[in-house]
Amino acid sequence: MSLITESKDLLPINIGGEMRLGGGDESATLYPATGEVVARLRAPSLADVDEAIARADHAFRTSGWAQRKPHERAAVLYRVASLIRERAEPLAQRQRLDNGKPINETRALVASAAATFQFFASACETLEETITPSRGDFMTMSVYEPMGVVAAITPWNSPIASEAQKVAPALAAGNAVVIKPAEATPLMALELAAICEEAGVPKGLISVLPGRGSVIGDAITKHPLVKRVSFTGGTSTGKHIAHIAADKMMPVSLELGGKSATMVLDDADLDHAVNGVLYGIFSSSGESCIAGSRLFVARKLYNEFLQRLSVRAAALRVGDPADERTQMGPLITAKHRESIERYVELGRSEGASVRTGGARPQGELYARGNYYMPTILEGVKNTDQICQQEIFGPVLVAMPFDNEEDLIAQANDSVYALAAGIWTRDYKRAWRIGRAVQAGTVWINTYKQFSISTPFGGWRDSGLGREKGRLGILQYMEQKSLYWGL
Numbered sequence: 180m181s182l183i184t185e186s187k188d189l190l191p192i193n194i195g196g197e198m199r200l201g202g203g204d205e206s207a208t209l210y211p212a213t214g215e216v217v218a219r220l221r222a223p224s225l226a227d228v229d230e231a232i233a234r235a236d237h238a239f240r241t242s243g244w245a246q247r248k249p250h251e252r253a254a255v256l257y258r259v260a261s262l263i264r265e266r267a268e269p270l271a272q273r274q275r276l277d278n279g280k281p282i283n284e285t286r287a288l289v290a291s292a293a294a295t296f297q298f299f300a301s302a303c304e305t306l307e308e309t310i311t312p313s314r315g316d317f318m319t320m321s322v323y324e325p326m327g328v329v330a331a332i333t334p335w336n337s338p339i340a341s342e343a344q345k346v347a348p349a350l351a352a353g354n355a356v357v358i359k360p361a362e363a364t365p366l367m368a369l370e371l372a373a374i375c376e377e378a379g380v381p382k383g384l385i386s387v388l389p390g391r392g393s394v395i396g397d398a399i400t401k402h403p404l405v406k407r408v409s410f411t412g413g414t415s416t417g418k419h420i421a422h423i424a425a426d427k428m429m430p431v432s433l434e435l436g437g438k439s440a441t442m443v444l445d446d447a448d449l450d451h452a453v454n455g456v457l458y459g460i461f462s463s464s465g466e467s468c469i470a471g472s473r474l475f476v477a478r479k480l481y482n483e484f485l486q487r488l489s490v491r492a493a494a495l496r497v498g499d500p501a502d503e504r505t506q507m508g509p510l511i512t513a514k515h516r517e518s519i520e521r522y523v524e525l526g527r528s529e530g531a532s533v534r535t536g537g538a539r540p541q542g543e544l545y546a547r548g549n550y551y552m553p554t555i556l557e558g559v560k561n562t563d564q565i566c567q568q569e570i571f572g573p574v575l576v577a578m579p580f581d582n583e584e585d586l587i588a589q590a591n592d593s594v595y596a597l598a599a600g601i602w603t604r605d606y607k608r609a610w611r612i613g614r615a616v617q618a619g620t621v622w623i624n625t626y627k628q629f630s631i632s633t634p635f636g637g638w639r640d641s642g643l644g645r646e647k648g649r650l651g652i653l654q655y656m657e658q659k660s661l662y663w664g665l
């Protein structure tokens with residue numbers, strides 16, 4: 180656990196298992212709550228990227244990791260889970276500094292990273308190869324082979340959890356992994372790689388290559404030795420990666436943006452729904468792909484619901500991420516806050532009125548951080564840009580709906596189709612609407628509930644492929660069928 184003490188020195192990065200300074204541009208990671216420098220590092224040069232990938236390929240071919248028995252690889256991954264748990268608090272504090280999320284949220288993300296390693300250790304141990312019986316004078320057998328070097332490209336909103344979701348199944352499958360963390364949050368990937376090595380993952384099998392996505396991420400994606408990219412981030416970046424992947428005929432999984440509909444029906448338990456809608460949009464400051472950012476409320480409940488919701492939103496405790504009582508922290512960067520302010524202006528120009536928020540909070544506590552108030556806009560149409568574009572911040576647009584048909588049509592009228600939420604006491608309506616809504620995940624009377632054993636991913640512009648789930652490991656493997664003449 181080397182990185183917790185702040186230092187003025189440049190932080191080494193993991194290039195093919197060697198901790199050293201990168202040869203590229205220098206950058207600093209800033210604490211979003213105060214703007215203080217948390218760490219400085221130098222990104223890898225393109226030569227460093229080549230070297231890291233070559234070393235990963237070498238380690239894949241020579242370290243014996245892929246040839247270890249599944250239970251032996253699993254033992255290492257279980258140990259990664261244990262080490263993350265042993266260091267949970269310093270890791271959560273580190274992640275708080277990295278991306279400014281409230282400490283209770285970063286603790287949950289660290290716990291989820293440990294659970295992910297545990298889960299894929301078990302998936303690795305129990306992965307079954309398919310044997311088909313003899314069909315006359317021959318027999319066939321299908322086996323899964325690791326791919327080689329795979330890349331994990333991740334965003335800044337929940338670093339250690341996103342990285343674990345890619346690294347754990349990739350290692351379980353026997354691969355080498357090159358992690359490209361987001362520019363703003365390189366620290367957790369470095370921690371995770373160090374823990375993996377300490378747990379027994381062979382040196383060189385993991386590299387961490389921070390830096391600009393358009394340079395480092397692009398070089399990794401195009402590299403001929405990289406056999407798969409697992410990407411989480413924005414839709415336009417995802418489409419760019421998909422084009423490169425098409426040229427290389429390389430499989431990719433893309434976990435992209437969202438503009439998820441959350442729907443309150445006229446028979447909903449209102450206390451429960453207010454809590455859920457509030458959490459769905461304002462936890463993680465709305466910097467969440469699955470944020471329930473479009474709210475549809477049955478017209479007859481609309482005024483009462485919005486009244487209750489906006490009182491609660493205005494009362495959310497926005498502040499210091501280190502404070503256990505904080506419910507919403509700052510946004511990742513000053514630039515990102517400016518983009519959210521532009522969206523709110525766009526909404527106003529389209530006729531939206533601000534029910535609550537719509538400004539930076541005032542006071543000394545907020546002076547140096549990238550804070551923005553929980554914001555609810557109304558008086559909008561689902562076709563407005565403010566209802567169609569992903570804001571990735573604490574901004575909810577609220578609209579009434581008249582009937583189920585109208586609701587489903589509006590909920591599905593989006594290029595995104597990542598998640599949805601339904602609040603109702605009627606399980607038949609929940610089923611009917613849940614089946615009609617186009618989304619990778621539908622929550623009923625809950626929101627942002629997660630299980631590592633349940634597949635996750637988006638439709639349409641929200642992505643391709645699924646992470647998590649027992650079969651998540653298979654996306655890091657190629658299937659091969661063998662025939663025996665008898």
Ligand code: NAD
Pocket residue numbers: 332333334335336359360361362390391392393394395396397400411412413414416417419420433434435436437467468469569571597637641642
């Ligand atoms: P981003 O697309 O800008 O960056 C994501 C990662 O891709 C970063 O590591 C970045 O450096 C890298 N990158 C950028 N350009 C690249 C390129 N040309 N080639 C290769 N890599 C490149 O996204 P962001 O701003 O970091 O994250 C916010 C976005 O991520 C939002 O749209 C959000 O919805 C999405 N997201 C999706 C999920 C999901 O599971 N569906 C989860 C979290 C975030």
